[in-house]
Amino acid sequence: MSVTATRNRARAKSGVPFGRLLIPFAGAALVIALWELTVRVFAVPIYLVPAPSDVWTALVENRQILIDNLWPTATEAFLGFLLGNGVAILLAVCFVYSDLVYRAFYPVSVALRTIPIIAVAPVFVIMFGNGISSKVLIAALICFFPTLVNMVVGLKSVDPQTIELMKVLSARPWEIFFKARWYAALPFLFSSLEIAATSCVLGAIVAEWIGSEKGLGNLIIQATYDFRTPFLYAAMAVSSALAVAGVLLIALLKRLVVRWK
Template sequence: MVGTNTETLVMGSAKPGTKRKPKKSALRRIGTPLAAVAVLVILWQVVCVVFKVPYYIVPSPIEVGTSFGENISTLLEHAVPTVIEAGAGFLVGNSIAIVLAVLFVHWKAAEDALMPVAVFIQTVPIVAIAPVLVLMLGTGYAPKVVIAALISFFPTLVNMVKGLKAVEKEHLELFRLLSASRSETFWKLRVFASMPFLFSSLRITATTSVIGAIVAEWIGSQRGLGYMIIQATYNFDTPLLYATMIMASLVAVVFFSLVTIVERLVVTWSAESKM
């Protein structure tokens, strides 16, 4: 059995004389981006007022905020299916990617055979796949979940394979000297090394899964934020269009924040996760 402290082994000891970066305060982490957003919103409002931009072309932040408040119940109602589709696709796509990554690391022939297929699927535009899936699976949740899963799949597959292989030769040699089995090497060495890579891709796919669900809703859907975007466009209700995009962004931000919180709870040995 291997009794080595795996976290210390994987991350390595700090070099003498190196200084750790100070942690950013919560106020600075939150306040800085909020200040930047506030400045952009003010500039947006000033441009709309000074140049008298018609609301049906670019609405002012006040008009967008008014529309958001007036339609908040409708926006929340249509956000529910989008959240379900994006969340399910996120879980399915990333789960399949992780399983395949583990297979690729332990079976080189599978990687050589299936990785080109995964690359080919990634190169096909999502907008081209969506109508085909709607014809095959109908207009329910299924095609939206599949689209969200496809858009989440490839980044996690690539990062997880890279992470599982990102183990120093010295560490592998040490595990061999300690007569560690393949399963012990995998769980106590490769998994720990892969976690930062995995969560880097999960942060990306947390937002892209929402995009995938919305794109799928553009084709053959009667509900969801994607459906609302199409309806607002057809009705030339530009303030509602912007309000719907803001709601979609808020959903993506919540997904991203949840993944970040889980990362800080799981990847406790990474200095980057503590900043």
């Protein structure tokens, strides 16, 4: 009986309680209800702040337009996510294994981070045009630095005694990397990927603000100029949903991969 009780407690801890899932939805519902009530009670003009019901109407009426422009932004964000994080991981490995490379190029990476993305975006558009290339590069740049920093910290966080033990046991360099360093860096990596999942969407939208003919960023700019505020909020809601979907996907992968956490 004690063994069964222990297993049941372990299963309960490993699962996600229903209450923990219900609380965020209840909080969001409360915010939306207060928003609706405030707009209706104070008769706020729709061109200033639309009510959630007006945003929902715009979302339903323009769903096809939003879906058609969702895919370009999602594609740009996904490719930028892969490129930015891939380069960051490779560079982090170089930093860990070469102190000279670290001292030479890590300050450059920090300097790139200090440049506002809204200032870099026009430069990329001038260099690479209004096509998908500039959007992907901007999305990659904005999610590059968090992954780089976290991976460097994660790869260095392995216990030095573990490294020495593996060397004594004649472990090869690639075995030390994948069975010690990479294992220790995985929690840091997934934490940075959760940040990058939202950052890449932001980067793609900012790039579309600078110059594009399609995408959610383009819809946001058009709706702003035309004072179509409910449609503007609907486009922002779709953008937010895209970013949240990315975060949830990374969280699911983290739960499956980093099982010891």
